[in-house]
Structure formats: C-alpha cells, structure tokens
Amino acid sequence: MVLQALALCRYLESNQEIVDLHDKVVLEIGAGTGLVSIVSSLLGAWVTATDLPEVLGNLRSNLSRNTRGRSRYMPQAAELFWGCKLDKTFPRSVYKYDYVLAADVVYHHDFLAELLVTMRHFCQPGTTLLWANRVRFQSDLVFTENFRKTFNISLLEDNGEIKIYSANVKEERGEVMEEGLKMENEMGAEESKNLKELKLDSKNVELQQRKLLTDATLVEEMKEVERKAELQDENQEGTEDDEMERLNDVNKETFEMEEKPVEIGGEDADRNSESHSTEKDKQQDYPRSWAPTIYYMPGKEIYHFLGQKIIIQESLDSYGATVWPAALALCKLLDTPEGRQQIHLCDKSVLELGAGTGLLSAVVTLLGAKLTATDLPEILGNLTCNLNRNTRGRRRHEPLIAELFWGHNLEETFPRSTNHYDYVLATDVVYHHDYLTELLNTMRHFCSPGTTLVWANKVRYARDLDFINDFQKCFNSSLLTERDEVRIYVATSRETEDAREEKATDTEKSHNGDVCEDLREIQRKTQNDEVKSSQSSLEEKYEELQDCKASQDH
Numbered sequence: 001m002v003l004q005a006l007a008l009c010r011y012l013e014s015n016q017e018i019v020d021l022h023d024k025v026v027l028e029i030g031a032g033t034g035l036v037s038i039v040s041s042l043l044g045a046w047v048t049a050t051d052l053p054e055v056l057g058n059l060r061s062n063l064s065r066n067t068r069g070r071s072r073y074m075p076q077a078a079e080l081f082w083g084c085k086l087d088k089t090f091p092r093s094v095y096k097y098d099y100v101l102a103a104d105v106v107y108h109h110d111f112l113a114e115l116l117v118t119m120r121h122f123c124q125p126g127t128t129l130l131w132a133n134r135v136r137f138q139s140d141l142v143f144t145e146n147f148r149k150t151f152n153i154s155l156l157e158d159n160g161e162i163k164i165y166s167a168n169v170k171e172e173r174g175e176v177m178e179e180g181l182k183m184e185n186e187m188g189a190e191e192s193k194n195l196k197e198l199k200l201d202s203k204n205v206e207l208q209q210r211k212l213l214t215d216a217t218l219v220e221e222m223k224e225v226e227r228k229a230e231l232q233d234e235n236q237e238g239t240e241d242d243e244m245e246r247l248n249d250v251n252k253e254t255f256e257m258e259e260k261p262v263e264i265g266g267e268d269a270d271r272n273s274e275s276h277s278t279e280k281d282k283q284q285d286y287p288r289s290w291a292p293t294i295y296y297m298p299g300k301e302i303y304h305f306l307g308q309k310i311i312i313q314e315s316l317d318s319y320g321a322t323v324w325p326a327a328l329a330l331c332k333l334l335d336t337p338e339g340r341q342q343i344h345l346c347d348k349s350v351l352e353l354g355a356g357t358g359l360l361s362a363v364v365t366l367l368g369a370k371l372t373a374t375d376l377p378e379i380l381g382n383l384t385c386n387l388n389r390n391t392r393g394r395r396r397h398e399p400l401i402a403e404l405f406w407g408h409n410l411e412e413t414f415p416r417s418t419n420h421y422d423y424v425l426a427t428d429v430v431y432h433h434d435y436l437t438e439l440l441n442t443m444r445h446f447c448s449p450g451t452t453l454v455w456a457n458k459v460r461y462a463r464d465l466d467f468i469n470d471f472q473k474c475f476n477s478s479l480l481t482e483r484d485e486v487r488i489y490v491a492t493s494r495e496t497e498d499a500r501e502e503k504a505t506d507t508e509k510s511h512n513g514d515v516c517e518d519l520r521e522i523q524r525k526t527q528n529d530e531v532k533s534s535q536s537s538l539e540e541k542y543e544e545l546q547d548c549k550a551s552q553d554h
C-alpha cells in the first residue's frame with residue numbers, strides 16, 4: 001500500500017459532499033491490498049475490487065475482515081487483467097459504474113497502454129474516474145498526457161507530490177446517443193420502435209468495432225512512446241533501485257501512519273507495526289470515520305435452524321457469495337411452527353431463484369421439499385457443496401441444482417408444460433442490478449395457477465419500491481410479514497388455469513416474450529384506435545364540407 005491509496009481514502013472521506021459514494025456502484029482498478037475499496041465500502045458504496053488473480057486471496061480476506069457487519073454492501077473481488085478480454089469479462093452493456101477508482105496504478109510497468117484502455121472501457125457516460133497518482137518516472141508523464149487526451153479531466157487535489165484527478169468520458173457513447181436522437185427526429189412517427197432499436201444496435205456494433213481498432217492502435221502508439229520514455233528514464237540520475245528503496249520507505253511511512261484503522265493483511269504489516277507512535281500527530285489531521293475495531297472472521301458461517309447446524313462456506317466472488325438478510329429472515333420464519341403452517345414445504349416441489357450460498361436451499365431441503373435450486377453458473381459449485389454437505393443423510397428428497405439466467409431461454413430450459421412448482425422462492429433477488437424486468441418475467445414464467453411465490457427482500461432503494469409495485473401488478477400478492485427490515489410477500493398468479501392453457505397453445509407467446517407480445521398487442525390496438533378515430537374525424541369533416549358545398553350550390 002502506498003501514499004496514493006491513502007491520499008485517495010482521505011480525499012474520499014473528507015469530500016463526501018463532492019464525491020458521494022453512498023449507494024453508488026464503484027469499481028476499483030488495481031485494488032492491491034484493498035484499502036481504497038474498504039474505505040469506499042465503509043462509505044456506503046457497492047464495491048467491486050479488481051486485481052490480478054494472485055492478489056485476490058489477500059484482497060478478499062482484507063475486504064471481508066474489514067467490512068463485514070459494518071458496510072451496507074459486501075464488497076466483492078474480481079479478477080481483471082488490464083486491457084484483456086474486457087468486452088467478454090466486463091461487457092459495457094452490463095457493467096456500469098458510477099465511480100471507477102485507481103490509486104498508484106501508474107509506475108514502472110509494461111502495461112500502461114492496457115491500463116488506459118481499461119480506464120476507457122469502464123469510463124462510460126455518467127461514470128467518474130478518480131485517479132490518484134504520484135509522478136516518479138518520465139513514462140508516468142507520458143501516461144498523464146495520454147490520460148489528458150483521453151478524458152475530460154479536472155485536478156481535484158494536489159499536495160505537491162500526489163495528484164488526484166477526476167475524469168469523464170469524451171467520446172463515442174455520446175455519439176451513439178446523439179445519433180439515436182437524430183434518427184428519432186428523422187423518422188416518421190409510424191416507423192416502428194423495433195426498427196430504431198435495430199439501427200441503434202448496428203450503430204453500436206460499428207462503433208464497438210471502431211473502438212477495438214482504436215484500442216489496438218492506442219496500445220501500439222503508447223508502447224512506442226513508452227519505449228522512448230524508458231530510454232530517457234534509464235539515462236536519468238538515480239536508478240530504479242533507488243526508487244524502489246524510496247518506495248519501501250514510503251510504504252513504511254504509510255503503515256506508520258495507521259493507528260490501526262483497517263486491518264490490512266500482507267507482507268508489510270508486521271514490518272511496519274513498530275513505530276506508529278512517531279506519526280501520531282500527523283494522524284490527528286485526518287479523523288477517520290472508517291476506523292473500526294479489528295476482528296477476523298473466516299469465510300464460513302454457522303447457523304442453527306430446525307435444530308440442525310448448517311455450515312455455509314462463503315466465497316467473495318460475487319453477489320451470490322454470501323448469505324443475504326432476506327434468506328436469513330425466511331429461514332427464521334420457516335423455523336417457526338406458524339411459518340411452516342403458512343408455507344408448507346414437505347413433499348412439495350419447490351424452485352428457488354438466485355439461491356446464492358444455499359442457506360435457504362438447505363433449510364427447505366431439510367424440511368422435506370423436492371427442491372430445484374437455481375443460480376448463475378459461477379455460483380453453482382459453492383451452492384452444490386453447501387447444499388450437499390448440510391443435507392446429506394438428513395433429507396427426504398435429493399435436491400437438484402440448475403443453471404438459470406433470469407429471463408433467458410426459459411421456455412427451452414424450463415418449459416411450463418413440464419415444470420410445475422408448488423412453491424417458487426426468491427430471497428434478496430432485487431438489488432442494484434439491470435435484470436429486474438427479466439427477474440419479473442422469470443417469476444411470471446414459473447408462477448402458474450396453483451403455485452405460491454414467496455419473495456423476501458430487504459428494501460434498500462427507491463427502485464426496489466418500483467419493483468414491488470410491478471410485482472403487485474403482476475400477481476395477487478400479500479405481505480406475509482416484515483422482519484429485520486425484510487418484507488416477505490406471498491403471491492399467486494392472476495391467470496386462471498383456462499387462460500393459461502389457452503396461452504400455452506400459442507407457441508409464439510409462450511416463448512418468454514409474453515410481455516413484449518402483450519405490449520405490441522396494446523400498441524397495435526392503440527394504433528388501430530388512432531387510425532379509426534382519425535378516419536371518423538375525416539369522415540365528419542368530409543360530410544361538413546359536402547353540406548357546405550351543397551348549401552353554396554343552393
């Protein structure tokens with residue numbers, strides 16, 4: 001950890017009115033030991049800390065031990081190679097960040113061009129990139145110059161040694177939006193929305209291709225300039241070794257400044273514990289709202305439900321890596337006789353959406369249900385492991401575990417005709433993500449007449465209330481209970497058996513596009529109505545004219 005990270009943390013803490021991270025989606029590039037991510041998380045952000053795979057173990061452990069029980073959102077750690085397969089691993093259409101943070105990512109390494117490409121990739125319209133930097137080498141200046149050319153930047157802080165820049169996107173996404181608006185104006189009102197979307201899509205692809213080309217050129221160009229700068233660096237007085245020594249001193253100093261704010265594991269920790277009293281006075285200038293008490297928790301949680309011990313192994317890779325409050329609330333409800341009377345699961349076929357670590361799945365299986373637990377593919381390994389180890393030898397029915405992307409190929413993978421569930425369970429599936437429509441469609445897909453949908457969620461954002469509204473419109477629903485800020489709803493389909501059967505015969509409709517189809521139908525009807533009404537008003541006008549003409553002739 002070096003001074004830049006510390007400077008950025010201090011900046012974030014003391015300028016919350018300028019950079020308000022509360023409830024913001026934040027990505028850190030080159031998170032290292034994780035201090036910036038930890039502080040951002042303690043300031044209320046939803047953080048993804050990225051780094052190379054070999055760094056993630058320590059990073060995760062630092063994130064977990066310093067934020068658990070104290071942060072609004074559990075930070076996650078993810079692998080990210082700068083400039084490498086960004087469109088595959090972090091597609092821009094899916095991953096949008098309010099803030100991208102980077103501290104001390106520019107130093108004497110060979111990936112400066114890739115770093116800039118990575119910054120560009122994540123910096124979309126609406127994203128603010130905060131970069132804390134300390135200029136040490138000639139090549140750092142080259143990077144700064146390219147950074148200036150790439151973004152609209154402003155200098156937020158400059159303490160003589162460390163500069164904190166804020167940057168926003170200059171380029172092509174803005175173009176796409178403008179193009180979109182232009183097209184909208186050019187097209188007649190009758191031209192269909194679909195056509196517009198198609199055109200925008202192809203425009204997007206074109207721009208994306210152009211972007212890939214420019215990324216490659218940029219990398220090449222930067223490499224060339226870097227090579228020249230490197231030569232200059234080599235000729236400069238003071239070798240790299242000196243610099244490394246100085247850096248080590250900086251590291252030492254940094255740790256000395258930490259009274260024990262956040263417990264960061266890593267090789268340096270012991271080395272630096274000796275002399276922090278000498279820097280105590282300096283610290284007083286920086287009150288630390290994130291200064292926590294230190295405790296360590298392993299990534300394993302032990303629960304007791306239904307008189308059984310349930311051990312949940314967590315992983316920090318994603319949102320499905322930890323037990324969320326709604327799962328806990330529903331498990332607590334099912335642990336009571338009243339709860340089991342209201343939601344009677346024994347021998348019932350049950351589907352769980354977004355099962356995550358599998359705590360609820362385990363409880364449901366122990367209650368005798370025939371469970372199918374579903375989630376994204378990367379979650380299934382840990383889910384399978386937790387579910388099996390906690391239910392083997394204690395279950396009536398062996399649970400199934402299946403991949404399910406909300407709103408994706410539902411009719412192919414889970415045809416309604418053969419997949420009927422008595423219960424569909426979903427806990428904390430509504431949070432800050434872009435698939436709320438797909439989620440609602442998935443709920444609709446599985447909630448047939450005769451199915452009880454149980455949805456438990458902590459209400460966090462105003463957007464959650466919108467989802468609740470849509471949910472209530474889609475289903476016959478009622479609030480079963482509210483506990484620990486988690487609302488538990490039960491819902492049933494608004495459709496009757498007959499209506500559903502009728503629908504099932506319509507293969508086009510049954511293809512997961514019901515909502516779109518319904519919408520199109522409404523649009524068609526509205527258009528027809530509009531045509532009819534303008535036709536009848538034309539007829540009226542024609543009659544009036546005829547009358548007028550007749551009276552004139554007369």
Ligand SMILES: C[S@@+](CC[C@H](N)C(=O)[O-])C[C@H]1O[C@@H](n2cnc3c(N)ncnc32)[C@H](O)[C@@H]1O
Binds near residue numbers: 326355404406426428
């Ligand atoms: C906030 S976690 C909740 C996990 C668990 N239900 C709990 O309460 O502990 C949300 C879960 O939904 C899953 N999920 C998110 N987006 C999804 C999608 N598009 N399709 C399927 N599952 C998704 C995540 O992998 C994660 O396991």
